[in-house]
Amino acid sequence: MSLITKIDQDIKQAMLGKQEVKLRGLRAIKSALLLARTEKGASEEISEETETRVLQKLVKQRKESADIYQAQNRPDLYQIEADEMEVIESYLPKQMDRSEIETYLKELIGRVGATSVKDMGKVMGTANKELAGKADGKTISEVVKQLLA
Known part of the structure; x- marks a missing residue:
């Protein structure tokens, strides 16, 4: 099963379960994957390597934003970024220590x-x-x- 199919299923589950935090993260993943699929030169299906790269980019963006919010003493915005980052990381392969x-x-x-x-x-x-x-x-x-x- 491709990642985009899994994300679609998880979005449905999050909607049914009214899980707003998870839903935000999943929608961000889906949006980024659809963008990667429609980029110039991309084939209809994107490779697993590209999917991983897209997810890593999303995590990095969330981490940088969270760091900025923490430095500016904005715990409300920091928490949003941290929650989304956690959801996105759950779809990445296990990271080596x-x-x-x-x-x-x-x-x-x-x-x-x-x-x-x-x-x-x-x-x-x-x-x-x-x-x-x-x-x-x-x-x-x-x-x-x-x-x-």
């Missing part, structure tokens, strides 16, 4: 043959492809710098 990323990157550095920070590009390119959807690029970059330093 820092220790799992570190273990994977140590193995990858050995495989690629990286020895210094100069080889960071080689490691990052491979890591971003292999860990797409499972780990945040910023965290990957931090760990790679730490391991190669």
